[in-house]
Amino acid sequence: MKQGNFIDNLPKIYGIYTGGFIGFIIIMAIAEQMGMTAKAIGIAFVAFTVFIYALIGYLSRTAQADAYYVAGRQVPTVFNGMATAADWMSGASFVAMAGGIYFKGYGYMALLVGWTGGYVLVASLLAPYLRKFGCYTVPDFVGTRYGGNLARFSAVVVLTVASFTYVTAQINATGTIASVALDIPFQYAVYIGLISILLCSMLGGMRGVTWTQVAQYIVLIIAYLLPVFWISNKMGAGFFPHFMLADEVARIGELESQFGFVKNSAADLATVPKGLAGITKAHSAVNASPWQFISLALAMMMGTASLPHVMMRYFTTPSVKAARKSVGWSLFFIFLLYSSAPMLATLSKLSLIDPNLSTGIIGKSIAEVQAIDWYQNWNQANLMFISDFNGNGTVELNEFFMGGKAVVLATPEIAGLPYVISGLVAAGGMAAAMSTADGLILAIANAISHDVYYKIIDPKAETAKRLVVARVLLVVIGFAGATIAAMEIQGILGSVIWAFDFAMSGLFFPLVLGVWWKRANRQGAIAGMLGGLAAGTWYLVWVRTGGSGFLGITQLTFGIFGSAVSLVAMVVVSLMTQEPDKATQKMVDEVRIPSGKTILGKQ
Amino acid sequence: MSNQQKHWEKSRGLLMITLAIWFVFSIGIFLFGAEMNEVTGPFGYPWTYWFTCQGSLGAFVILIFWFANRQEKIDEEFGFSEREDE
Numbered sequence: 300m301k302q303g304n305f306i307d308n309l310p311k312i313y314g315i316y317t318g319g320f321i322g323f324i325i326i327m328a329i330a331e332q333m334g335m336t337a338k339a340i341g342i343a344f345v346a347f348t349v350f351i352y353a354l355i356g357y358l359s360r361t362a363q364a365d366a367y368y369v370a371g372r373q374v375p376t377v378f379n380g381m382a383t384a385a386d387w388m389s390g391a392s393f394v395a396m397a398g399g400i401y402f403k404g405y406g407y408m409a410l411l412v413g414w415t416g417g418y419v420l421v422a423s424l425l426a427p428y429l430r431k432f433g434c435y436t437v438p439d440f441v442g443t444r445y446g447g448n449l450a451r452f453s454a455v456v457v458l459t460v461a462s463f464t465y466v467t468a469q470i471n472a473t474g475t476i477a478s479v480a481l482d483i484p485f486q487y488a489v490y491i492g493l494i495s496i497l498l499c500s501m502l503g504g505m506r507g508v509t510w511t512q513v514a515q516y517i518v519l520i521i522a523y524l525l526p527v528f529w530i531s532n533k534m535g536a537g538f539f540p541h542f543m544l545a546d547e548v549a550r551i552g553e554l555e556s557q558f559g560f561v562k563n564s565a566a567d568l569a570t571v572p573k574g575l576a577g578i579t580k581a582h583s584a585v586n587a588s589p590w591q592f593i594s595l596a597l598a599m600m601m602g603t604a605s606l607p608h609v610m611m612r613y614f615t616t617p618s619v620k621a622a623r624k625s626v627g628w629s630l631f632f633i634f635l636l637y638s639s640a641p642m643l644a645t646l647s648k649l650s651l652i653d654p655n656l657s658t659g660i661i662g663k664s665i666a667e668v669q670a671i672d673w674y675q676n677w678n679q680a681n682l683m684f685i686s687d688f689n690g691n692g693t694v695e696l697n698e699f700f701m702g703g704k705a706v707v708l709a710t711p712e713i714a715g716l717p718y719v720i721s722g723l724v725a726a727g728g729m730a731a732a733m734s735t736a737d738g739l740i741l742a743i744a745n746a747i748s749h750d751v752y753y754k755i756i757d758p759k760a761e762t763a764k765r766l767v768v769a770r771v772l773l774v775v776i777g778f779a780g781a782t783i784a785a786m787e788i789q790g791i792l793g794s795v796i797w798a799f800d801f802a803m804s805g806l807f808f809p810l811v812l813g814v815w816w817k818r819a820n821r822q823g824a825i826a827g828m829l830g831g832l833a834a835g836t837w838y839l840v841w842v843r844t845g846g847s848g849f850l851g852i853t854q855l856t857f858g859i860f861g862s863a864v865s866l867v868a869m870v871v872v873s874l875m876t877q878e879p880d881k882a883t884q885k886m887v888d889e890v891r892i893p894s895g896k897t898i899l900g901k902q
Numbered sequence: 903m904s905n906q907q908k909h910w911e912k913s914r915g916l917l918m919i920t921l922a923i924w925f926v927f928s929i930g931i932f933l934f935g936a937e938m939n940e941v942t943g944p945f946g947y948p949w950t951y952w953f954t955c956q957g958s959l960g961a962f963v964i965l966i967f968w969f970a971n972r973q974e975k976i977d978e979e980f981g982f983s984e985r986e987d988e
Contacts, residue, residue, distance in 0.1 A: 408954040409932075415959045416928035422966045423920045427973075541956065545946030589933050596928060618984045620977075623970035630963050641955040891910055892982040 359503030367504030380628025390472025390732035398703035417603020433897025457805030465798035469736035522727020602799025804835030804861025823873025835861025
């Protein structure tokens, strides 16, 4: 494949691809009318899209280090923006976030602010400078700026802890979707998910992941927006939901106070399958104090700026200038989905609870709801449950339970859309989870193969050998992630939030101060990384094992404590030890201007 | 002061402005979250609700593009912009 031509033709290639995908949706819709079964449609959607990604992965195969690690540094701004958006929006954003908002309401919307505001920090504090550095991985920056194998290794440790926590959640999400769409047990479905993930990244590394991520973004954004608009119109809520759902938001508050909240007894709750939740609190009562809201948003913002799989995407742009612009495009593409998530949650909640709508189930008889098709399907998948706790024969608000991940996936069916839309949403969720998992597994495997193996263990290794090591690691890490995902320790949203906290605890200040504070030195950075990670982990374990916590910092925001320790440790230790040598200071000066050669590149 | 120092001084100034605007939209508004929710904001949504799901998000997008353009101007002014364009 001739690279120059390929880059010039990108708009045309992805234009044809998008047209082809829409054509596929139409064919499926026609097939459904002609009697194709729901199950076959689900399988067709997931199989077709995964096949396309695998094909792109295969076509992008490479044997060059530059292409494998940073896609040859020639990804145009807008396309890099799309790839970053797919990289960023994970199973948590696509599958779980609207669910979180559905159950927890306003308080969980702090995640929306946190997961977008972080990009301002990325654009202004880090991305352009790390691009100028010319590194392959984030630990590569730490290792060169601060010098020494220990600093480099500490960065790899933090990166691995954060990314691994994150990746198990993504494999969990691919497993959930594969198990529902293909109708197989979750324990096997996670491995099907994993194989699809590896197909994209094995051969082409970053290059393969970049071009599949663009393709995945297109699928996931169509799959998210189409149902939102469709349901809104069908319900008569307005043709452009983003601007027209104010009445519906108010209506939910009204209905909630009308139904009232009943706390279920422990004995009743014991009969509900694990992981399902009901609505027992007003949507305005979670994270209601400003600090709870702000601390969650702040933790997510600083976490965003420290997550290596995002930062790594800006190493692939052709220039420093392009890196900055590319952050803007990334956020624009993310904005399209995030601004729709609360709308979807609103529509979904209203379709279920409003007795005036034909789809509402609250107040209907238990037997009637149990006879509904979608209820039976999702109940079978262990993601939905009703039970007549008070014995009055009708479904009450506190008697309906749903898995957080079912909200997005099941809403089209609940709202009475044709099944083709459910198949599309499954494909979108799969795309979101796969793209993020790919970015993460690649970040871990690259850090270990490049920073630990090549830079520390065997600096003379040939490119071919390095790339073999990188690929073997990719598979090993993937399988380890899938095995842990199959155990279902923590929900999707919970593990993702933890990953942000780990990343910010260990990496935020060492990265930022590396550019913005010349005096920061090796000892300080090591203290900051290890001290921050240890403090954050300790706090998490403490709160999880019954500790009371302090300052309102919860297990979801422990990164605030971790990063504070990291900052103090880094500043104190740096000031107590020698200032960095002249060469390092000159290097920092060089990083601060866009022109000239990259620090690491010989070009 | 050398050219490079001046460039960095100006870049740092831009950073401070950017972070100040960022602070207003990511934290400032929500300091008063509970009370402001009584007030009706754009399109009839409660005020903070609208900022959480649309307003702040949009502001961040605009802010990043604005920042990128300003920084480019600063780089050009001191002759530090990259020569080859994409």
